[in-house]
Amino acid sequence: MTEPVRGGAAERAADSFFEDAHWEGVTRVCRGTSCQLAGAEGVIEARATLGDCRPVHCLGYCDRSPVALLADGRVATGDRAARAEPELADAALPDVRWLTKEPVVTARVAMGCHSPITRALDAGVWSTLPQFLARGPEAILAELVRSGERGRGGAGFATAVKWRACAAAEGEEKFVVANGDEGDPGSFVDRVLMQHDPHAVLEGLALCAFAVGARSGIVYVRGEYPAAAAALERAIEEARDHELLGPAVCGTDFGFDVRVVRGRGSYVCGEETALLNCVEGRRGEVRLRPPYPVTRGLHGRPTVVNNVETLVNVPAILSRGAGAWRALGTRASPGTKALCLNAGFARPGILEVGFGTRLRDVLEDAGAEGIEAVLMGGPLGSVVFEEDWDLPLCYAELAERGIHLGHGGLVALPADTDWREFVIRALDFARRESCGRCAPCRLGTERAFQAMQEPGDPREELEAIFEAMRHTSLCAFGQLIPGPLESVIQRHETRIFGP
Numbered sequence: 001m002t003e004p005v006r007g008g009a010a011e012r013a014a015d016s017f018f019e020d021a022h023w024e025g026v027t028r029v030c031r032g033t034s035c036q037l038a039g040a041e042g043v044i045e046a047r048a049t050l051g052d053c054r055p056v057h058c059l060g061y062c063d064r065s066p067v068a069l070l071a072d073g074r075v076a077t078g079d080r081a082a083r084a085e086p087e088l089a090d091a092a093l094p095d096v097r098w099l100t101k102e103p104v105v106t107a108r109v110a111m112g113c114h115s116p117i118t119r120a121l122d123a124g125v126w127s128t129l130p131q132f133l134a135r136g137p138e139a140i141l142a143e144l145v146r147s148g149e150r151g152r153g154g155a156g157f158a159t160a161v162k163w164r165a166c167a168a169a170e171g172e173e174k175f176v177v178a179n180g181d182e183g184d185p186g187s188f189v190d191r192v193l194m195q196h197d198p199h200a201v202l203e204g205l206a207l208c209a210f211a212v213g214a215r216s217g218i219v220y221v222r223g224e225y226p227a228a229a230a231a232l233e234r235a236i237e238e239a240r241d242h243e244l245l246g247p248a249v250c251g252t253d254f255g256f257d258v259r260v261v262r263g264r265g266s267y268v269c270g271e272e273t274a275l276l277n278c279v280e281g282r283r284g285e286v287r288l289r290p291p292y293p294v295t296r297g298l299h300g301r302p303t304v305v306n307n308v309e310t311l312v313n314v315p316a317i318l319s320r321g322a323g324a325w326r327a328l329g330t331r332a333s334p335g336t337k338a339l340c341l342n343a344g345f346a347r348p349g350i351l352e353v354g355f356g357t358r359l360r361d362v363l364e365d366a367g368a369e370g371i372e373a374v375l376m377g378g379p380l381g382s383v384v385f386e387e388d389w390d391l392p393l394c395y396a397e398l399a400e401r402g403i404h405l406g407h408g409g410l411v412a413l414p415a416d417t418d419w420r421e422f423v424i425r426a427l428d429f430a431r432r433e434s435c436g437r438c439a440p441c442r443l444g445t446e447r448a449f450q451a452m453q454e455p456g457d458p459r460e461e462l463e464a465i466f467e468a469m470r471h472t473s474l475c476a477f478g479q480l481i482p483g484p485l486e487s488v489i490q491r492h493e494t495r496i497f498g499p
């Protein structure tokens, strides 16, 4: 095997920024948190004997870890990941369950794939758009304000505020972007939605475009999701054939079209300004803000960037009405959230819950015996130990305890977790994925990783590095990376550093 010996951002700066540029046509083996815990290193070793193979951080099949994505696009999961001729596993859907009065975002997925378009139309996809084309952009914006919808990409930003700001921004040309980067190891619902319910993503994007006055849309799909990108490309063709996209959407004077842009292997390109740089063909570095994308986004034009799950929620909110949507969650966190449960749970899959559901109820449903903690929301999220399992899943209540829901990926951390290894792996991920734009993150992640390998006690140095990263990093990557590591270190100091 050719082991990628690429280091952190500083090393990558001397070469191409995008990891995929260095590794074309090779099998990718997942080394995300879930696969790591399920024996990814064994798969990497086994595949090394079969030829070239490259470890990547998350392929989006965390419910079936470990996972390999073959060069020809086939996916092999579980025991099959290490075999030379694995059977196809790509078509299999994760188990989809609900802890909510009514499932919304996963309802169709649970019934099977909603592509081709005939199936999507039968299930009611694309039926909200014509109604709101007749009612006008303000009807969409007003209903979204009433719904209290907050973006599902991690920050929980109010969707209506973003859309109104873009609608009000000056500019002849505007863009809307669906963020399908889903880099968080542990999350896979966006992959499932793009791959198995692509028309719902497109309808949400079209409603957004009509509301803000955009005529062009992009779905940015991470390079590790080739099947999702292909499903969306097929769906776009079908929607054009049905006049749901194109110069006269549904026979009106609203023109809107969409294209898919494939990512090339960078976690930070999920951050909206790095994503826009990537789409423009530049290095995927985070931009200084302000200005925000709603006023100066893609090619300097007003742009809305929304997460895939957020966009799939939009037609559901508009067709049900804001009141019905609010009834599914809490006052401050309306609606539902699709949580992803990794293979470490007895019942992995996707569990859609109403906001306000207790984490303990989620874990009981998932089967969490023998689990000491859960990694919630990926590397920028939180490690949640049992004393916090009675908290309701709501942005405000979690924030009061310093917990981040992120995109809702849950990875089971068993009682025998090697916590020192956990910290080292997380720092290795951080130094490799840092975009390098600001020094605290670029140098801090690299130095913290090295300090963990050197003899001596790194505790004081780590504390100082984490403090600097948290307070002086340019984006949430550097600001949030220290959080889960500090809570693990606080809990397991002796196991990590010795007595």
Ligand SMILES: Cc1cc2nc3c(=O)[nH]c(=O)nc-3n(C[C@H](O)[C@H](O)[C@H](O)COP(=O)(O)O)c2cc1C
Pocket: 150, 151, 152, 153, 154, 155, 156, 157, 159, 179, 180, 181, 182, 183, 184, 267, 268, 269, 270, 271, 272, 273, 305, 306, 307, 308, 310, 311, 475, 476, 477
């Ligand atoms: C390092 C980093 C990675 C991110 N990755 C993603 C991602 O993969 N998908 C996503 O939707 N948002 C991601 N975000 C958040 C986006 O910047 C942005 O807030 C989001 O796409 C907005 O959509 P929403 O309002 O619907 O949540 C990331 C943020 C950071 C700082």
Ligand code: SF4
Pocket: 268, 286, 433, 434, 435, 436, 437, 438, 439, 441, 442, 473, 474, 475, 476, 477, 478, 479
């Ligand atoms: S914190 Fe700085 S270096 Fe790290 S990803 Fe964000 S902008 Fe890039």
